[in-house]
Amino acid sequence: MHTNREVTPEVVLPIGVSRVADACDRAGIPVAVADLAFVRDPTKTLLKAIGRHKPALIGLSVRNIDNADFRVPVYYLPAVAALVAAAREVTDVPIVAGGSGPSIAPLAVREALGVDTVVAGPGESAMLQLWGMASTGADLPPLIRGEEGTVHPIPHFEKWIDVGPYRRRSAPLNVQSRRGCPFGCIYCNYADIDGTARYGLNELSAVVHAIATATDRLGFRDVEFVDSTFNAPPQYTQQLCEALARADLGLSFQASGINPRFANRATLEAMKTAGFNAVMCSPDTASQELADRWGKGFQVDELATLAQDASTLNFPAMWSFMFGGPGETGETVAETLGFIRKNIDPDHPVMLTARMRIYPGTSLATTAAAEGYPLPQLDPNADGQFYMSSKVDPYWLDERLLALQQECPNVMFMDGSQSKALPWIHRARALLGQRGPAWTTYARTRRRLKRFGLDR
Numbered sequence: 001m002h003t004n005r006e007v008t009p010e011v012v013l014p015i016g017v018s019r020v021a022d023a024c025d026r027a028g029i030p031v032a033v034a035d036l037a038f039v040r041d042p043t044k045t046l047l048k049a050i051g052r053h054k055p056a057l058i059g060l061s062v063r064n065i066d067n068a069d070f071r072v073p074v075y076y077l078p079a080v081a082a083l084v085a086a087a088r089e090v091t092d093v094p095i096v097a098g099g100s101g102p103s104i105a106p107l108a109v110r111e112a113l114g115v116d117t118v119v120a121g122p123g124e125s126a127m128l129q130l131w132g133m134a135s136t137g138a139d140l141p142p143l144i145r146g147e148e149g150t151v152h153p154i155p156h157f158e159k160w161i162d163v164g165p166y167r168r169r170s171a172p173l174n175v176q177s178r179r180g181c182p183f184g185c186i187y188c189n190y191a192d193i194d195g196t197a198r199y200g201l202n203e204l205s206a207v208v209h210a211i212a213t214a215t216d217r218l219g220f221r222d223v224e225f226v227d228s229t230f231n232a233p234p235q236y237t238q239q240l241c242e243a244l245a246r247a248d249l250g251l252s253f254q255a256s257g258i259n260p261r262f263a264n265r266a267t268l269e270a271m272k273t274a275g276f277n278a279v280m281c282s283p284d285t286a287s288q289e290l291a292d293r294w295g296k297g298f299q300v301d302e303l304a305t306l307a308q309d310a311s312t313l314n315f316p317a318m319w320s321f322m323f324g325g326p327g328e329t330g331e332t333v334a335e336t337l338g339f340i341r342k343n344i345d346p347d348h349p350v351m352l353t354a355r356m357r358i359y360p361g362t363s364l365a366t367t368a369a370a371e372g373y374p375l376p377q378l379d380p381n382a383d384g385q386f387y388m389s390s391k392v393d394p395y396w397l398d399e400r401l402l403a404l405q406q407e408c409p410n411v412m413f414m415d416g417s418q419s420k421a422l423p424w425i426h427r428a429r430a431l432l433g434q435r436g437p438a439w440t441t442y443a444r445t446r447r448r449l450k451r452f453g454l455d456r
């Protein structure tokens, strides 16, 4: 069952659950997927699906725990827990939860949802194991860790869900070419979700073939790489771009997770030639001291070159900076703000966040605990769930960020991406056949609004 109903900043095709369903299908296990993303009454849809398919095991895909946004926090798990409770009313078959949410805090999510078992990491082989146990009537363990296994770049979405509503909301087709990230930034849990910190690279020909055939079958023209880092390892990225360029599929590509360390001009050029029309880059800081301390693995001059190259190559880029992490001081805040003003193209959106969400198992959680923060909770509204450096006055910081956001039309806060207008903008863009992410027009739109005095 696909439980993610979030529609901002964009709807996302359920790649994880579709991949798990594919794995069960390949193993000869009968599967059906209930997609709750757009239904009016998710409980009703769920109960109807249970009545119709009479499952022997129910698997829930849980993507988001929360939105990691200090200003406007959203906690997603209570809605999923309500679904579990409703299912329990009509069936006593085991209920399993997997996805990035359960991978981040497996046993806490198990408790919050009231499910029997959680799968941490990749779910393909884990679900087969659980099916094996359930079929023999054995008790399922509370937690099972998924193995890395083969990365299937694009699942057979159409076998499990109706992709039409996603396409009509401008969702790109998501593809994963590699798993894992070895960088180890202090707040990051991607290695837990991917089940590995080492890169698990897919065959280039398999990735290109999957993209060519899936876009053909499903009618998507925008394709988004959901790899934890897209441009590392650099040689693989270069070869992937060359292979995409050779295939000349007439598609638009996007990628997030661009690490400035390897994003040289040649990489950007190769991406452009391949058909990339947008990238998201999260340097988080432009202070060298903090980049080192936060484990970001890049030099600030590499970041400056990347910003310049993206600008001169006219390559739409969205930047994300996070303030208030360990070691942040007034000086480092000023450094990063100065960098944004000086180096980021005024047409490229910059997303600002103040305070770091503390997820369990990260080195940030250890730092926070040593400084007296309460234990990490799933609910972002609980006290002390966002880290703030004691060397910065939070009010001063918020004022500085607000001043930048008001001064620069390309600067936004994270909650800007939760705007209620966004779903309508996505639909309009799909109707007009516009390609690429909606944020590419953010700065221009705000400049226009400012001219007419309509911008706050």
Ligand code: B12
Binding pocket: 004, 006, 007, 008, 009, 010, 011, 012, 013, 015, 016, 017, 019, 020, 059, 060, 061, 062, 063, 064, 065, 066, 067, 068, 069, 096, 097, 098, 099, 100, 101, 103, 104, 119, 121, 122, 123, 124, 126, 127, 172, 173, 174, 176, 188, 189, 190, 193, 194, 224, 225, 226, 227, 228, 256, 417
């Ligand atoms: C790419 C990405 C995005 C892109 C998505 C683009 C797209 N077209 O899909 C964008 C930038 C739009 C985005 C937005 C958001 N994202 Co995001 N995103 C990611 C990222 C990097 C990859 C996700 C992905 O597709 N992975 C590939 C798939 C194949 O893996 P998977 O879904 O995890 O599935 C595997 C397992 O989890 C498991 N599994 C999945 N389902 C099931 C079901 C069962 C039954 C079982 C057994 C197993 C299982 O098996 C699968 C196959 O191996 C992850 C970080 C990461 N490395 O996972 C964050 C991540 C998923 N995002 C996150 C968040 C918070 C968000 C936002 C809420 C941020 C915001 N405030 O706007 C939004 C929400 C968007 C939405 N509508 O839900 C969090 C979610 C966890 C949390 N903190 O609560 C993550 C983990 C980042 C983080 N560490 O905080 N995101």
Ligand code: SF4
Binding pocket: 181, 182, 183, 184, 185, 188, 189, 190, 228, 229, 257, 259, 296
């Ligand atoms: S580079 Fe990105 S994915 Fe890798 S550890 Fe850092 S934040 Fe996580």
